[in-house]
Amino acid sequence: MTAIFLGIGSNTERDLHLVRGLDALQQLVGPLDLSPVFESEAVGVLGRRFYNMVVGAHTHLSLQDLNAALKAIEAACGRRDSPSPGRITLDIDILSFGDLVGVHAGQTLPRPEVLRNAFVLWPLAVLAPHAVLPGSDQTHAELWAGWQGDQQLWPVPFAWKGQALTSPALLEAAALAFRVGG
Numbered sequence: 001m002t003a004i005f006l007g008i009g010s011n012t013e014r015d016l017h018l019v020r021g022l023d024a025l026q027q028l029v030g031p032l033d034l035s036p037v038f039e040s041e042a043v044g045v046l047g048r049r050f051y052n053m054v055v056g057a058h059t060h061l062s063l064q065d066l067n068a069a070l071k072a073i074e075a076a077c078g079r080r081d082s083p084s085p086g087r088i089t090l091d092i093d094i095l096s097f098g099d100l101v102g103v104h105a106g107q108t109l110p111r112p113e114v115l116r117n118a119f120v121l122w123p124l125a126v127l128a129p130h131a132v133l134p135g136s137d138q139t140h141a142e143l144w145a146g147w148q149g150d151q152q153l154w155p156v157p158f159a160w161k162g163q164a165l166t167s168p169a170l171l172e173a174a175a176l177a178f179r180v181g182g
Helices: 014-029 063-076 118-127 140-145 168-181
Strands: 002-010 037-040 050-059 091-097 102-104 107-109 153-156
Touching: 002 014, 002 118, 014 050, 014 063, 037 118, 050 118, 063 091, 091 107, 118 140, 118 153, 153 168
Parallel strands: none
Antiparallel strands: 002 050, 002 091, 037 050, 037 153, 102 107
């Protein structure tokens, strides 16, 4: 079994598509470890605010087969049928696949967005703070603590199958930081 981390995002019917994506991922790989859900402005695409999260799991699938299955999940949620380029129903990216580093099956691993985008690194640091990013000597938490950028994001309430993914403590801390810093 290979440990994987996936980044999931949506800016169109966000709750619906995240739930559909999580349901499909659970069917594909089994038990999921889930980060809180964060809202952020769109980065790299013109459009509405996104909901983003990170999923950890284990898979028997090869990298190529996993990528193909993820593209099929996106398509089932209307990703290829989007009438507007800024409307993304569901985006699922492989952030890391085991300890692979470099270009494999046409993908750069770990995905460069891990280090660039707060909406990837913060949920990853919350979900797996002590895991070391492949090709790095730093944990996700250490990378997040050293992240420098100006992207703004905030945790939002979200539940899947009756489980609250975003803790009240995280929501309260974010609200306090907003009041103090905003």
